[in-house]
Amino acid sequence: MADSGSELFDTIIIGAGIAGLNTAYRIQSSFPNHKYAILESRASLGGTWDLFRYPGIRCDSPMHMFNFAWRPWTSDIAIASGADILKYLRESAAVTGIDQKIMYGHRLVRANWSSENAHWHLTVDTSGGQKQLYTRWIVICTGYYSYADPADIHIPGIENFAGRVIRPQFWPQDYDYANKHIAVIGSGATAVTLVPELAKKAAKVTMLQRSPTYIIPFPTISPISAALKHYLPAWLVSQIARLWGLLQTYFILKACKKNPSKWAGLMKQDMARQLPSRIPVDPHFLPKYNPWQQRLCIAPDGDFFEALRSGKADVFTDSIARVSGSGIELASGTTLQVDDIIVATGLRLEIAGNYQLSIDGEEFKIGGTFFWRSLMLKDVPNLGLMIGYSDQSWTVGIEIGAKVFCRVLSLMRKRGVTIAVPRMSEDEMRDIKKTELLDLTSTYVVEGLDQLPKGGDKQPWKPKESYMWDWWVARWANLEKGLELSGGGI
16 A cells, blocks of 8 residues: 655546556656555455456456556457456556555545645545545546446335345345346346346346347457467467457447448347347337447347347336336336346446545536546646546547646646646637537436536547547647646746
8 A cells, every 4th residue: 555644746546447557557657756646445446347246247348458558468358257357457556566556445535726836635535534635636537437326217116126126336245146037127238248147047037128229249259369379479469459459449430420320220130130039129129229329238259149049038128117026017017027126227427436626725516617638627727537438448548548648747847837727718618619528328428418528629629539540649639739837847
């Protein structure tokens, strides 16, 4: 554990998940003498991959893109389990010494920027009481959803149910679901992961969805890695697989956005081919939205469809009229008799951990504020916010943010200044059009948009677009555009 003391840090990173570890590596590799620490509210690193422990949890992005660019994923397993990802993160932190910079059990309560002192004053809750820390920079790496509160969904009569009601976010490790009849409410990535895994031991698993989603079979083993691993070093195979994945994602996204109807039709045909004859395509596998208006769900080696074909899993598309003591009554009149209910209805959007942020004692909100270079907030000094992609691998998105951050630090050193603040002129404010940071229509995103920063239709305020273009921007774009530099030497 890092020793906090009362000294002034150069940077304090909030969160020891993927974004926090990546930012830490980029800082220490670019600036060996930069004094930084990571505050982690939990007792261990890993973020999402330490929090979620439900059966079958895995990554829905190929690991050769989801891994850190500086530590290749050398296995040919493309869709990795949560346990393997957590192991990878722990090893990555240990071999780089980042784990020694983490202050566990430190939860940020509030942070105030002092213009007089040109630094942030942090109030932090610990097991031993509150602590005061001071830093020139804060970089927030806490992701985009609440760890404490999942999406709030009203299910009539759920309080009357006699069986167990479980949220995947708080999965009980003592839960034995063998030979049980289980309803999984939801149709997103968590539900699509849980159904085939629970079906291995349960008597029957029924996925109850209000509306269907796209579910795409994807090979667990990377064909490129499997083909090349006998001829090339593991690190090189990983880099080739990563490049291939980035290019493939780029062109598929462009194709889906250019001709969404065509790709929607192809994906629906593919799902239809996987289904048993007893399950009709309509209405269960006909999404009403186009690909990438919401995230696609991955089924490793088609495991979701295999569970349906086995007869141990089923799907209903309907609304819940009410929940009784022994089951779920649907709007259509059908009743599902179940022993337990898994409520996999999504996350609650939350940016920056819901703590108080202020400048000279005046509180400000992240939601609605313009986002400079997808890193900093308009009129807020020395604060970075790492947000990944919504339609590509999260890790490559936060890698872009870390590169921009290190370039800002380099620019400040070159100019001999201590303060960087994104600014927008009155003319720009008058002409710019706000755009959303996450271009998705998922319920949890739409309901939480007021918490997110806003992009603009002009640089340097445009949101990230695609990794290829964003990498160029992060590497070469003029950082002094829209960035005010001031203060004495570092």
